[in-house]
Amino acid sequence: MVPVKKLREPDENLVRQKEAAFADFIQRKGLKTTRQRNTIISTFFRLRGHISVEELLNQVKQANPRIGYATVYRTLHLLVESGLVEERRFGDGLARYEGHSDVEHHDHMICLECGEIFEFFNPRLEALQESLAEENNFQIFRHRLELYGACKDKEACQRRKSRSSVAAQAE
Amino acid sequence: MVPVKKLREPDENLVRQKEAAFADFIQRKGLKTTRQRNTIISTFFRLRGHISVEELLNQVKQANPRIGYATVYRTLHLLVESGLVEERRFGDGLARYEGHSDVEHHDHMICLECGEIFEFFNPRLEALQESLAEENNFQIFRHRLELYGACKDKEACQRRKSRSSVAAQAE
DNA sequence: GCCGAAATTGAAAACAGTTTTCGTAATCCA
DNA sequence: TGGATTACGAAAACTGTTTTCAATTTCGGC
Ligand SMILES: [Mn+2]
Ligand SMILES: [Mn+2]
Ligand SMILES: [Zn+2]
Ligand SMILES: [Zn+2]
Numbered sequence: 001m002v003p004v005k006k007l008r009e010p011d012e013n014l015v016r017q018k019e020a021a022f023a024d025f026i027q028r029k030g031l032k033t034t035r036q037r038n039t040i041i042s043t044f045f046r047l048r049g050h051i052s053v054e055e056l057l058n059q060v061k062q063a064n065p066r067i068g069y070a071t072v073y074r075t076l077h078l079l080v081e082s083g084l085v086e087e088r089r090f091g092d093g094l095a096r097y098e099g100h101s102d103v104e105h106h107d108h109m110i111c112l113e114c115g116e117i118f119e120f121f122n123p124r125l126e127a128l129q130e131s132l133a134e135e136n137n138f139q140i141f142r143h144r145l146e147l148y149g150a151c152k153d154k155e156a157c158q159r160r161k162s163r164s165s166v167a168a169q170a171e
Numbered sequence: 172m173v174p175v176k177k178l179r180e181p182d183e184n185l186v187r188q189k190e191a192a193f194a195d196f197i198q199r200k201g202l203k204t205t206r207q208r209n210t211i212i213s214t215f216f217r218l219r220g221h222i223s224v225e226e227l228l229n230q231v232k233q234a235n236p237r238i239g240y241a242t243v244y245r246t247l248h249l250l251v252e253s254g255l256v257e258e259r260r261f262g263d264g265l266a267r268y269e270g271h272s273d274v275e276h277h278d279h280m281i282c283l284e285c286g287e288i289f290e291f292f293n294p295r296l297e298a299l300q301e302s303l304a305e306e307n308n309f310q311i312f313r314h315r316l317e318l319y320g321a322c323k324d325k326e327a328c329q330r331r332k333s334r335s336s337v338a339a340q341a342e
Numbered sequence: 343g344c345c346g347a348a349a350t351t352g353a354a355a356a357c358a359g360t361t362t363t364c365g366t367a368a369t370c371c372a
Numbered sequence: 373t374g375g376a377t378t379a380c381g382a383a384a385a386c387t388g389t390t391t392t393c394a395a396t397t398t399c400g401g402c
Contacts, residue, residue: 030348030349031349031350032348032349032350032397032398032399033398033399034349034350034351034397034398035397036350036351036352037350053388053389054388066351066352067351067352068351068352068353069352069353069388069389070351070352070353070354070389070390070391071350071351071352073388073389073390074350074351074390089260089262091260093387093388094388095388095389109304109307109309109311111309112312118307118309120303120307122299122303124299125296125299125300125303128293128295128296128299129296129316129318132291132293132296132318133280133318133320136280136289136291137322137323137324138280138282138289138318138320138321138322138323139320139321139322139323140280140318140319140320141283141319141320141321142319142320143316143317143318143319144315144316144317144319145300145314145315145316145317146314146315146316147300147303147304147309147311147314148311148312148313148314148315149304149309149310149311149312149313150309150310150312151308151309151310152308152309152310153308201377201378202378202379203368203369203370203377203378203379204369204370205368205369205378205379205380206368207379207380207381208379224359224360225359237380237381238380238381239380239381239382240359240360240381240382241360241361241362241380241381241382241383242379242380242381244359244360244361245361245379245380264358264359265358265359266359266360
């Protein structure tokens with residue numbers, strides 16, 4: 001029931017498809033194709049999970065060490081604007097990015113002990129939000145739902161939980 | 172059905188109760204009572220809504236212009252630590268604080284046009300989250316649910332919505 | 343291919359919100 | 373009331389992100 005999505009290995013075909021979609025976007029906007037942007041997006045799309053700027057830059061530098069933060073930030077903004085990528089913030093002060101294989105919306109459970117992030121989607125939950133909004137005469141554009149807690153099945157997370165109590169949330 | 176909470180005028184008795192609770196907290200921690208902290212907390216508890224640090228400092232300065240950012244930040248941390256106040260972040264890059272008359276948990280709807288924030292609580296929604304977590308062997312410590320959108324009943328918000336499309340979310 | 347306007351890059355500076363430092367002042371218990 | 377301890381406030385530091393700016397690259401038209 002309501003399975004947590006497993007993070008897929010990025011599918012090479014899908015990656016190419018996205019690269020093409022981004023190229024389209026760039027062209028439509030009258031922007032230029034550059035070596036750096038190509039490096040950045042192809043690196044990004046081949047990563048999985050919720051990637052921070054620093055993580056991405058580190059990977060990118062392996063392909064081209066001269067690429068700097070500014071270009072990565074700028075390219076991520078373009079990716080978001082293109083709709084191919086979503087920005088997330090889970091309260092650790094870093095922006096994280098995910099470019100999902102499927103465009104589906106989903107929500108997150110974040111383990112405060114091991115940092116693992118589970119993704120889930122539940123239609124009843126979504127519908128309930130809609131109906132609550134409706135009742136208050138509110139029109140939802142988007143929402144965010146994050147459950148913070150601990151993995152129950154990992155001894156490590158349960159062990160740590162007992163001493164460190166609830167890890168403080170920074171930002 | 173599932174009423175949006177109206178922001179109450181802070182009740183003078185409740186405010187005094189909280190001031191006392193904070194004094195207790197300070198004492199239990201072996202900290203000292205200071206004029207500045209008293210000014211800050213009594214100002215804070217008499218405000219309503221989701222207060223930013225700058226907003227609070229502005230108010231505080233009316234009582235004592237010599238109080239600075241550092242002390243306000245430090246006092247807010249203590250308030251959060253005491254459990255009397257919660258920190259919120261709605262994606263505009265500012266921390267906001269609320270000290271609720273009732274300790275109840277609640278979630279938020281945020282109008283991206285006029286900035287108004289509605290609070291709501293729905294037991295079915297909460298229960299559904301629990302059961303989803305259960306299914307994934309996840310233990311929830313806390314969660315955050317925010318619905319971003321627009322007031323349906325304010326012409327201004329509907330008007331603006333049509334041109335500015337969805338306001339971008341900064342942080 | 344070459345020109346040149348327009349876009350892009352990268353290093354460094356700027357920014358914004360928040361935290362820390364550090365010298366001075368206030369608190370409060372023995 | 374002495375004096376160890378805690379707090380204050382201004383300014384500096386910090387962090388993640390954005391902007392600036394001079395130099396480089398792109399690309400449509402010749
Ligand atoms: Mn995700
Ligand atoms: Mn609230
Ligand atoms: Zn959802
Ligand atoms: Zn809730």
